[in-house]
Amino acid sequence: DIEWGEWFAAGGFIHATIPSAMTPGNHEYGKGPVLAPQWRAQFTLPENGPKGLNETSFEINYDELKIAVLDATMMYDFPEIEAASARWLDSVFTHNPRKWKVVLVHFPLYSTKSNRDNPQLRKVFQPLFEKHKVDLVLQGHDHAYGRGNRETDGHTTVYVVSNAGPKMYEVGENKDWMVKKASMVQMFQLIS
Numbered sequence: 001d002i003e004w005g006e007w008f009a010a011g012g013f014i015h016a017t018i019p020s021a022m023t024p025g026n027h028e029y030g031k032g033p034v035l036a037p038q039w040r041a042q043f044t045l046p047e048n049g050p051k052g053l054n055e056t057s058f059e060i061n062y063d064e065l066k067i068a069v070l071d072a073t074m075m076y077d078f079p080e081i082e083a084a085s086a087r088w089l090d091s092v093f094t095h096n097p098r099k100w101k102v103v104l105v106h107f108p109l110y111s112t113k114s115n116r117d118n119p120q121l122r123k124v125f126q127p128l129f130e131k132h133k134v135d136l137v138l139q140g141h142d143h144a145y146g147r148g149n150r151e152t153d154g155h156t157t158v159y160v161v162s163n164a165g166p167k168m169y170e171v172g173e174n175k176d177w178m179v180k181k182a183s184m185v186q187m188f189q190l191i192s
Contacts, residue, residue: 108139
């Protein structure tokens with residue numbers, strides 16, 4: 001509860017003036033699949049995701065932009081949720097007339113450090129990202145910065161891991177997917 005208070009205090013008026021899209025991470029879940037009570041009390045998010053993941057996995061349309069949000073934390077403990085999320089994401093992008101496709105996911109498909117790797121997420125979701133020519137994948141969890149590209153059939157998907165808070169980790173030197181990287185620094189991105 002203290003961390004939620006700090007987050008709202010730090011954002012101040014910004015939270016009331018700029019729309020946000022967020023994905024729950026490991027800190028939003030307690031023991032087992034119990035989402036922090038603050039999540040639904042503080043946010044009103046779309047309920048158009050896979051069954052059972054209302055307001056934690058959803059899609060947003062904004063002009064020529066489609067944003068798909070995945071609840072990767074639930075996928076770690078429940079393979080059936082991972083499979084349902086993959087089917088949902090495939091459907092979302094199959095029926096998408098928008099030019100730009102962005103995915104938000106807490107656990108990165110491409111991590112900034114070897115001991116934080118998520119090969120199962122990569123195995124399940126990277127083929128979908130390639131199939132649907134996803135433009136940008138915004139990821140968290142690693143508390144460091146890494147950005148890299150993956151080209152498939154002439155289309156480039158940009159993968160970004162970033163960190164905005166005071167908890168920071170070193171970036172691994174052996175992570176060859178990163179074109180840019182930074183350790184022990186707070187970051188923000190402007191994307192156009």
